[in-house]
């Protein structure tokens with residue numbers, strides 16, 4: 001994997017726009033992240049097209065279902081050779097074990113712990129008594145014991161998770177350079193703070209994709225790392 005830890009989230013409906021943006025900033029990112037918005041619109045074809053850029057592809061599908069279904073979905077995306085795929089750690093141990101067993105050997109499978117768009121009140125509302133930090137640590141431990149490569153968490157938790165799982169692979173979204181707005185994110189840090197706390201991959205979308213000058217934004221973020 002390229003040493004630049006930034007994976008650009010291409011959350012946009014148009015394939016040509018996603019491709020043009022990725023091409024523009026390609027020299028200043030380490031990979032691209034294709035998520036639900038992109039995959040639901042463009043499927044395998046879209047992923048094949050963006051593979052042509054030659055950057056590692058992170059397929060963020062956040063799979064969460066019974067073990068058999070998740071394993072079958074993993075097998076179905078095998079052919080796309082993603083560098084990273086997400087599942088929801090809350091899907092449980094058996095689901096994560098089967099997801100990892102079904103993934104290609106060059107694919108890192110990471111478990112999403114607590115979405116960065118959630119805070120204490122949101123967790124209480126869905127019946128989780130732990131705070132985001134406790135819950136992320138619990139799910140990280142479960143993901144580790146299920147044989148996953150790592151987890152997704154916010155920059156607030158990654159330091160503590162890193163202490164408990166030394167060789168884990170940690171993906172951190174919810175990143176905002178100092179001057180950016182939060183949008184729908186609630187647990188945010190700067191890209192530099194996340195990297196210093198142990199993040200291996202920094203997921204960044206709107207601070208680059210919605211910037212007036214995406215290339216300048218990508219370069220400015222790179223310069224802080």
Ligand SMILES: O=C(O)c1cc(=O)[nH]c(=O)n1[C@@H]1O[C@H](COP(=O)(O)O)[C@@H](O)[C@H]1O
Nearest residue numbers: 009035114115116152173174203204205206
């Ligand atoms: O798995 C993810 O990548 C993810 C997990 C999470 O907890 N929070 C989160 O924002 N993400 C993704 O990270 C990206 C963040 O985008 P921006 O907020 O525009 O930088 C989006 O593509 C989200 O789907």
